[in-house]
Amino acid sequence: MNEAPKPMIRIVLADDHALVLEGLRALLSAEPDLRVVATATDGERLLEAVKRFSPDVVVMDLQMPFMDGLTCLRHIRAEGLPVRVLVISAFRDTHTLRSAVEGGADGFALKTDPPNMTLAAIRQVAAGHMVFPEAVRRWLIRKPQSDPGALTDREEAVLALIAEGKSNAQIGAVLSLSENTVKFHLKNLFAKLGVTNRTEAATKYHQR
Numbered sequence: 001m002n003e004a005p006k007p008m009i010r011i012v013l014a015d016d017h018a019l020v021l022e023g024l025r026a027l028l029s030a031e032p033d034l035r036v037v038a039t040a041t042d043g044e045r046l047l048e049a050v051k052r053f054s055p056d057v058v059v060m061d062l063q064m065p066f067m068d069g070l071t072c073l074r075h076i077r078a079e080g081l082p083v084r085v086l087v088i089s090a091f092r093d094t095h096t097l098r099s100a101v102e103g104g105a106d107g108f109a110l111k112t113d114p115p116n117m118t119l120a121a122i123r124q125v126a127a128g129h130m131v132f133p134e135a136v137r138r139w140l141i142r143k144p145q146s147d148p149g150a151l152t153d154r155e156e157a158v159l160a161l162i163a164e165g166k167s168n169a170q171i172g173a174v175l176s177l178s179e180n181t182v183k184f185h186l187k188n189l190f191a192k193l194g195v196t197n198r199t200e201a202a203t204k205y206h207q208r
Helices: 018-029 043-053 069-078 094-103 115-126 134-141 153-163 168-175 179-193 198-207
Strands: 009-014 034-040 057-060 084-089 107-110
Touching: 009 018, 009 043, 009 115, 018 034, 018 115, 034 043, 034 115, 043 057, 043 069, 057 069, 057 115, 069 084, 069 094, 084 094, 084 115, 094 107, 107 115, 153 168, 153 179, 153 198, 168 179, 179 198
Parallel strands: 009 034, 009 057, 057 084, 084 107
Antiparallel strands: none
8 A cells, every 4th residue: 555645845945055055955855745935045035935935834044134034033923924934053052042942933953964854853843843952952941040940031921921811822922932832931931830730830920
């Protein structure tokens, strides 16, 4: 019995380096379930491409001219465009990783990753999974020594909206985050607060 074909994943690529852009395009063209519908070399063109082609996934660099990738990512989330975003960068420093998470990315990959890892990251993000290096997970759950229970500004905002009874989708809409990113923050603030559900978290919020 033949296996059913995989659903097609429509992708927009964005990078200001032609070599990287063409390398990614060539890599994806060999995959029957991955289709590049457009490319962009700056954030303004990327935003236009997302609106015009309605892709499933954007694979983008953060360092781009005219409108940088992070600003474009924030526009995508603020406008509620239904696309998953995989940031692909040459940098793995804390600032870059944090910017990607806070901006609402669904995943993060390195340009130096093996091709099979990049392909896997694209498919995982398309399937609704969060794809981040271990360094991001450690940063998100770390507990500052000065206050072991301290929440980040983003976690505080999520907690306040939980206390208002908002759903993950509503929280995402208010904070311009994907639902996956909201779930990521929920998991970490639950751990910091020592609670297991939204009701307990809301109670903690009101007690504070």
